[in-house]
Amino acid sequence: MDDKNYSTRDLTLAATLLTLDFNLVGIDYQHEGTKTMPVGYFQFKSNSSLEDTIQKYWSRDLAVEPMLFQGNVRALKSQIHNQFKSPTSEFNKSE
Secondary structure, three states, X not given: OOOOEEEEOOHHHHHHHHHOOOOEEEEEEEOOOOOOXXXXXXXXXXXXXXXXXXXHHXXXXXXXXXXXXXXXXXXXXXXXXXXXXXXXXXHHOOO
């Protein structure tokens, strides 16, 4: 595979991938619709192992350690929330 990134806004999928030791490359923040909070698009480096894992996720064929998974959900939510609350964030500038 090439060095493209896989992007998802699915928080539980992103937390699952983190729990299974896939590295988060970054988060792309965007406003969507009338929402005031940014939506995070979680970026992972794409490879065949990641694709296989995503396929297993959607076919409900994965198991993760639940406490680590829940911690990763909280950490990802916190990252998005902190981006919105940061005084230097582009999402705090009035238009």
